[in-house]
Amino acid sequence: MLKTYLIDDEPYCTDVLRLLLEKHCPEIQVTGVFNDAEAALEAIRNIPPDLVFLDIEMPLLNGFDLLRQCDPITFKLIFTTAYDQYAVKAFRFNALDYLLKPIDRDELIRAAEKAQSAPLLLQAQVEAVQYLKTNPVPDRIALPVGSELLFVETADILFCESDGSYVSFHLATRSKPVIVSKSLREVEELLNNPLFFRSHNSYLVNLKHIEKIVRTDGGEIVMRNKRSLPVSRSKKAELMQVIAKL
Secondary structure (H helix, E strand, C coil): CEEEEEECCCHHHHHHHHHHHHHHCCCEEEEEEECCHHHHHHHHHHCCCCEEEEECCCCCCCHHHHHHCCCCCCCEEEEEECCCHHHHHHHHHCCCEEEECCCCHHHHHHHHHHHHHCCCCCHHHHHHHHHHHHCCCCCEEEEEECCEEEEEEHHHEEEEEEECCEEEEEECCCCCCEEECCCHHHHHHHHCCCCEEEEECCEEEEHHHEEEEECCCCCEEEECCCCEEECCHHHHHHHHHHHHHC
C-alpha cells in the first residue's frame, strides 16, 4: 500500500480523485487530502508520504514552490494539471507520471500501477518539467539516458533515426548518437517543430541541417555530417514544398 497525499486547491478535484482512487486503485491508500499547499507542505515534513498527487497551479504556493521546499524529494510524484496535450507528452517523455484534467480513469489506473514500481523522482526531472512549463514549445529537450537526463538543444539535432522501439538522436555536438527508448512518432510529437520533417518511416530530419537533396528516383538527403538518408516516394514532393518555404 502506498500512503498517498492529494494536493490541489480545488476541493472538487481532490474529491473526484479520491473517489476514483478508492474505487479503482486498491494499492493506493489516501492518508491526506489538502486544498492548501502550505498545510500540505507541513504534513509532508511531519509525516512523509510514499506518493503525492500534485496540482501545479495553486495560489500563494504553487506545485513547484512546494517541491523546492521539500528538497530532497523523498516521495513518488504524479502531477495533475490542466496543461494541453502537447505539454503532457513532453513531460511524459521525461519519465514523469502526468494526468490531464479531467482525469481519465484508465490513465489513473496505469499511473497508479507505475507508481508501485517506479523509482523516486529525480530532482533533474522536476527541473525539466519546470523548464517545459515556462517554455511550452521547448528550444531544448531532456533525453533520459540511464539514470540521468541529457539536455539537448533542438537546433543541435541533425536527425532522429528509428530502430523499432528505440530512437537514435544524431547531434551536431556529439560524435556518437544518443539512444532513447521511444518511438519516432513520440519524438516527432515531442519536438512539434516545423523545422523537423518526417522524410521516411525511419527518419525525422532537421531541415536546417540538410546539405543537399539528391534527385534520384526515390530521393535522398545528405545531411551536414555527410550522412545520406532515404526519402520516401510519398514524401518527396512535400519535402520540396517545405524546403521552398524556408
